[in-house]
Amino acid sequence: MSIRSRIVALPACLLLGLTLVCAALVPAPGQAQDTAAGPIQSVLQAHRALIEKSSRKTVGEAIDAITGSGLPQAQSVLESWQAKEMWQRETDGYFFRGREIDRDTVQLYDFDSGADLGPVPDDDLKQLKPNSGVRGLIGAALVRFQLTDPDPEKRRAALDAIARDAEASHLDAIAASIAGETDAAIKAAKERTLRLLTIRFSDVENERLAAIRSFKGDLGVDARAALNPLLATKVLFSPEPPVGNIAHQVSPGGAELSVAEAHAMMVTAGATPALPGAAERKATLIAHIDGGKVGGVPIGQLDTQAARDRAYAALAEAGVVAPFTPGQTEADAVASGRFWAVYDEPSAAITDAAAETLAAISTTVGVNQALDLTLDALSLASIYFLAAIGLAITFGVMGVINMAHGEFIMMGAYTGYVIQQIVPDYTLSILLAIPVAFAVTFAAGVAMERLVIRWLYHRPLETLLATFGISIALQQLAKNIFGTQARPLTAPAWLDGAWALNDVVGISYIRIAIFVLALVFLAIYLWIMNRTRLGLETRAVTQNPKMAGSMGINPDRVNMLTFGLGSGIAGIAGVAIGLFAKVTSELGQDYIVQSFMTVVVGGVGNVWGTLAGATLIGFLQKGIEWLNPSNTLAAQTYMIIFIIIFIQFRPRGIIALKGRAAGD
C-alpha cells in the first residue's frame, strides 16, 4: 500500500518541482509591480474573492467598487471582464487584460499602465468567464461610461441598450451625461430616455408628474410602455373602500372580474361558503357510494341532475357533507359583495396624470392609426387595381371572360423568377423582367385569342369554360416545370425596409412602388385608350364591330392586339405581385375572383370604374379587418357578401356606361 502510494506520488512531486523551477527561471512579466499594485489593481485585489467567484447575486459590490473608484481605467477593466478578456495570475491573484494568441500563449496587458507585458504561457493564468447574468450587470455598469463615449455610435448603442433593459441606476447616469452631450439628436434621445426613466424610477413625485405630462400626444410605443404599468390595478374584495389609491368599484361579470373569480375571492375572505360545482358534487357522491346506493338513492337512478341533488341533500342531512341548496348560484353569492380596483401605484396624482396623458395619446394614436389604415387600404387597392386592369381591358372593353387571366399573372411572376436566375443583379433583373414579362404574356394572350377566343365571341359563357380549361392546363404546366414549392422573386435591396412616419404610421417601400406602378399603369391605359390609334380603334370595335369594319378598321387585328395588351399588363402585374407574395402555380388563382369583383363592382368598360372598384374593395377589406383583426377569412367573406348586396343597388357597377356602348 505504502509502496504504491509512493510510486503514484513520485511523478506528481516531479511535476510540482518542475513547475516551481520554471516559475523561478522564467521572469514572470509584471513581477516588478508585485510590490506596488496600481490603483485599479488595488481595487480589484480588494474584491478579489467576489470577482473570482462571480455570481449575479454577489458581484454587484465589486462592480460598484470599480465604477465608484473614479479611475480612468475602470471602463477598460469592465469591458475586458465582460468580453471574457480578463485573466488572473494564479500565483499572486493579479488581474490582467489578455488576448489568446494560441492554445498555450496569452498576450497580457497591464490594466493600470496599459503596458504590453508580452506573450506569456498560460500555465499560470486563468481566464475569467463571467456568466451571462454577471455580464449583464457589468454591461449596466458600463453604460455610464458608454453614455459619455466620444464615439456617437457607441452613445447611441448605449441608449438603445437602456431602452431595452432599463434600471434605476441608469437614471443618474443619463442625467449626468446630458450636459456634456454635443450631438443634438442624441441629446434629444437622452432627454427622452431620461423622462421615461424618471416616470419609472424617480422618487420625486413632481419630477414624475412633469415627465408623465410631457408625453401627451406622444406616439412612441416606449411612452405607452412606460405609462401603462402605472395604471395597473388589482381587484380586491372588501365591504368597505380599502386603503390605497382606488381606481373604481368593480362589478363582477365584466372583463375585469369574472363571477367565478369574484366568488373565489369572497370564499377566501370567508364572506360566503364555497359552492361545490356539479363536478365536485359528483365526485363527492362517488366517494360516498355505499352498497350500490348514495344517500339512499340507487346508483342507477343518478342519471339526472335532480336525482343527484336529492342524493346530495340526503348526504348533507346525514351530516356527511356541507349543506348545499341546488338553486344557489355564484352570481347570487357575489351580488352582495363589493369589489374594488386599486392601483399598484400609491399616488393618486400620478395615476390621474398618467390616465390623462394616456387618453391624449390614444386620441393621437387613433388618428394616426386611421392614417396607417388608409395607407394599407390604398396599397391593397393598388394591388387589386394592378391585378384587375388587364381584366378591365379584356373583360371590360372586349366583353371576353378570361378565366386564365390569373394564370397570366402567374406567368409574369415566373418570368421574373427565371430572369433572376439568369441575371443575378436584382435591380437589373427586375427592370428587365417587366418588359420581358409583358412580351411573354402578350404573346400568350395573342396566341390564345387567335386559337380559341375569336371562335367564341358570340358565346361568352363558353369562352368562360374554354379559358378555364386553359387556366387549369397552364397551372398544371407551371407545377410540372417549377414544382409545387414557392419560388422567391427577390426585390432589390433599395426596396427593402419601410418608410416610417412615426411608430404607428409606416408602409413598406415595395408597397409604395406598387402604388406608383398602379398610377403609371392608369396613365398608360388612359393614354393608349384616348390618345393612340389603337385606343380609338378599340373603342370603335367595342361599340360596333361591323360599323368599325366598314370604316376600314380590321376588327380581328384590333381584338387580337387589345387582348394581347390586357394579357401583357397582367404579366407585369405578376412581377409586381411576385415581389411581395410567394410565386406558386396558384398565385393567379388567388387574385382572379377579386379581380372580377373589382371590374364588376367598378363598372364594366371604364377604367375609372375599375379604379373606383379597386379602391372600394381595398378600403372595405381593410376596414372589415380592422373591425375584426384576428380573422382575415371572415373579412373576405363579409366583403363578398357586401359586394353581392351592392350589386343589387348598382347592377352595372359604380360607374355605368350609358347609351349605345352599354349594350344590352
Added chain:
Amino acid sequence: MNRSFVLRNPSILVFLALLAFFTLAVTALSEGFGVALISTSFVKTLGKTLCLALVAVAMDLVWGYCGILSLGHFAFFGLGGYMIGMWLMYERTRGIVEASLAEAPIPPTPQEVVDAIGNQIFGVVGSSEFPLVWAFADSLVLQLLLVVILPGLLALVFGWLAFRSRVTGVYLSILTQAMTLALSLYLFQNDSGLRGNNGLSGLQNLPGLDAVPQAVVSIWFLWASALALGLGYLLAAWLVSGKFGSVVRGIRDNEARVRFLGYSVESYKLVIFTLTAMIAGIAGALYYPQAGIINPAEIAPIASIYLAVWVAIGGRGRLYGAVIGAVFVSLVSTWFTGGQAPDVNLGFYTVKWVDWWLIVLGLSFVLVTLFAPKGIGGLFDLIAARRGPDRHGDDLGPDQGSLREKEAVE
C-alpha cells in the same frame, strides 16, 4: 298529346334500364353481396360517381336548359354533405362517449353526455361548446330535412337577389362564384362551428351499425345513389318535357322575348335555381358518407367549375349528356390521377399521367368547346341521324342550339 311523357321520351326508359342493370351488375360483382370481383373501395367510387351524375343532372337543368351558368352548385352539394355529416358525426360520437361514460361509477346525466360529445367533436378547434348550427344535429329527420332546406333556402335568397336585379350571363356566373368563395372561406374559419379546415370526418361509419361491414354499407349507398339518380332524372325529364320546360328553354334562348310574352322570367329562374340546389344537396348528402370526409376545400369555386366542365363535355341541354359527362370524366380522372394509367415513355421524356392529366383535361375541354359544342351526347345524334344545321360559322340564331324556322321545317 295523349301519350304519356315517358313514351314521348324513350331515352328515359333506356336510361333507367341501363341504371338498373348497372346497379344490379355491380351488386352481383361486389364483395358484400356477390362474387367479390369489385373491391369495396371501387364500389364506393361508383356510388360516388352516381351522386356526381345526379348533381350534373341538376347543373344541366340550370345551365343546359335555363341558360344560367351557375358556379355555385357544388357549394349546395357540399352543404348537403355537411348537413348529413353533422348528424353522422354527432350520433357516432355519442355512441363512443356513452360507451366510455358507462364505465363511470355513476351513470351520466344527459347534459354530461352532450358536453362530452362537444368536447370530442370540437376539441380540434379548441372549443367544447356546441354552436347554434348544431341545434338539430341529434335528430336524423331534421338534419335530412335540412339537407334539402338549407341549400334551397340559400339558393332562394341568392337567386331572388340576383334575378330581381337582372344580373345575367357572365355576371351571374361571377356572382355565383363569389358566393361559393364566400361560403368556403367562411367554413374555413375555426369559429364557423363546423370544425374549420378539419371538416367533418369518419362519415363512412353509420351510427349503431358498427357490426355491418363496409362492403355491405357501400352497396346500400350504391342503391340509394342509383335510386336518387333515377328519381332525379325522372323529375328533371318531366320538368323539361312539359310547358314549364318550354318556357325555361325560351328563357335560355331569348330572355327578353319570354318576358315580353308575359311570363314572369324571374319566378321561372328562381324555381329552377332553387330546385336544382335542392337536388344538389341530396346528391351531396349521399356522396359524403361514401367519401368519409368533407372539408371546406370541397366547396371551393374550382369544384363548381369542374361540374360545368362535366356537363359541357357530356353535352348540355340533354339530361343523359350530363350523366355521361360526369361519369366519364370523373371515372377517367380517377383512373389517370390514381396512378393506374401506364406512363408513356417518349424516349427523351416520360409522361407521368398524374402530372399531365390536368393538362390533357384542360386542353380537351378547350377542344370540346371549340369543335364539339354538343359534347359526347352529340354522338347520339349521329345514331338518330339528327344533324344540326351547317351555318358555315355564322351565328347560330337567337341562341346556340335552337333551330331557325326554315331549318326546323326541313
